[in-house]
Amino acid sequence: MPVQLVDHDVEKMGQELASCLAPGGEDYDHPHAALYDLAWYVFTEMANNVRQHSRGLGYAAAQTMRSEGLVRLAIADNGKGIRQSFVDAGLPWSHDVNDAEAILKALTSKISSKGRPTNEGVGLTLVSGLVKQAHGWLLVVSGRGVVILKPGGEPNVSVLPSGASFDGTLVVAAFRQQHVKNFADLLHEAKVKAGLLQIRPSVGNFKT
């Protein structure tokens, strides 16, 4: 599907990409609904990051390989990168970390460069958690740093070769559609594993 510029309503952009990737998934009971929901969530959270702190232009793209059932989602910006975002947010440790370490920090829950009252540092954390729950792959490149998550493995940390640097942030997620059956369950597990949701009796008052 065509590359989209992240310059309009985030929710509309997410809807357009998710609809293209998972036709019919707008309907909650449709077989593509879980893929639609996952794509919408990833694109809107990553696009929020682009708009709120990259101070650059962002692009989003998606691809499906029907024969293999493989789905790829990508979002990139030419902004200031993850490490500089932490520096600008005044986080005391930010001057002591390199680009790759800054990416790892961004994958850690409750570390945010955006300040309050937004997402309290769960955007990239949750995206990586969702990818893990879907037994997928995640690539994050920012500055000179590269972090790759593979199914069941620890993060692989490296730097771009030959002194190369990417002045922005690239996030690519890939997973097989067969692992995305129920988005609510994926989200619940990702939240619990990130320490963002306690397993305890609900204290909220829910009504149908």
Place this chain on the structure above:
Amino acid sequence: MKMELNLVEEFGPRLADGEQAAEFRMGRIDPYVGICEEMVLNFTGIRNANSSFINALLAGAIEQHGEGVLQCLVFKGCNPVVRVLVESAISLGLDKVAGREIA
């Protein structure tokens, strides 16, 4: 007094922008917390939401007003995804309150 906020009417069926949510909370929820016995957040018809929006809407309210705000908030019509997001935002808000009490 009972108040109901219909989120589909306010934002449409998709809730994505945390800054919008924070603005909405400060203007439409915070001023009424001490006044309303029951404040219904009606999510009926909301198809998608993300953590940015729901955390900004709820975690901040709990942090500002304390755990007691949950006595008056009612979450109506949540689909399973929205329910996970609401539960998580409540959890985040309670953690913040607990952290503040310890500090």
